[in-house]
Amino acid sequence: MTQFNQSRVPVPTLGRLATYLRVLSDLERTHVQTISSAEMERQTGINAAQFRKDLSYFGEFGKPGVGYTVVELQDRITRILKIDRRQPVILVGAGNLGSALVGYPGFQENQMELVAVFDNNPAKVGTVIHNLTIQDFRSVKELNQQLHARIAIIAVPAVGVQRVADDLVHSGIKAILNFAPATLRVPEDVAVRNVSFMQELAVLSYHTSGKLMAPDVLPPSNK
Numbered sequence: 001m002t003q004f005n006q007s008r009v010p011v012p013t014l015g016r017l018a019t020y021l022r023v024l025s026d027l028e029r030t031h032v033q034t035i036s037s038a039e040m041e042r043q044t045g046i047n048a049a050q051f052r053k054d055l056s057y058f059g060e061f062g063k064p065g066v067g068y069t070v071v072e073l074q075d076r077i078t079r080i081l082k083i084d085r086r087q088p089v090i091l092v093g094a095g096n097l098g099s100a101l102v103g104y105p106g107f108q109e110n111q112m113e114l115v116a117v118f119d120n121n122p123a124k125v126g127t128v129i130h131n132l133t134i135q136d137f138r139s140v141k142e143l144n145q146q147l148h149a150r151i152a153i154i155a156v157p158a159v160g161v162q163r164v165a166d167d168l169v170h171s172g173i174k175a176i177l178n179f180a181p182a183t184l185r186v187p188e189d190v191a192v193r194n195v196s197f198m199q200e201l202a203v204l205s206y207h208t209s210g211k212l213m214a215p216d217v218l219p220p221s222n223k
């Protein structure tokens with residue numbers, strides 16, 4: 001198997017690999033056997049040269065004049081992203097957002113299995129959402145010794161979220177998807193991805209404001 005230096009792979013490349021994988025999955029379902037880098041550009045909007053560069057971090061792919069075999073490329077990207085195996089995931093925060101995430105059907109499609117939900121609200125602990133009983137967060141370290149989860153999702157308010165992250169790290173978590181509006185401080189060997197709805201909406205607002213403000217910046221009339 002081709003070896004690669006995991007530390008030198010840019011994070012945006014990993015995000016694009018997930019995009020390529022989605023396209024390849026769609027192609028496989030429609031029985032398409034091969035794809036070129038130019039076709040991948042048409043499907044994703046990602047430059048063909050960027051596509052080839054992204055793959056080059058992980059070895060040699062495809063054949064000149066033939067392109068890429070859909071099933072083979074899909075299999076290799078799946079193994080690169082380590083979603084060729086079951087990945088137990090725990091979620092902290094059973095509020096509105098957390099409860100919605102528990103019901104997200106995409107987990108199983110990508111070999112992610114949500115195995116436990118935690119909260120510190122006594123009124124919620126012991127109740128069931130989507131067949132999972134909400135556990136007391138104080139027991140996360142003990143329970144994760146049995147669950148062996150390495151990935152956690154945080155869906156709690158910003159207040160106290162650092163302590164939640166600290167407890168998760170001490171429980172063996174090595175990767176965190178953080179929905180809380182706060183920057184987490186974690187050890188170097190723990191990966192964090194932040195999801196901020198308001199940040200994304202602010203970016204979208206910027207892109208729309210030019211169109212919305214246009215009438216206000218028209219030159220004054222000569223009348």
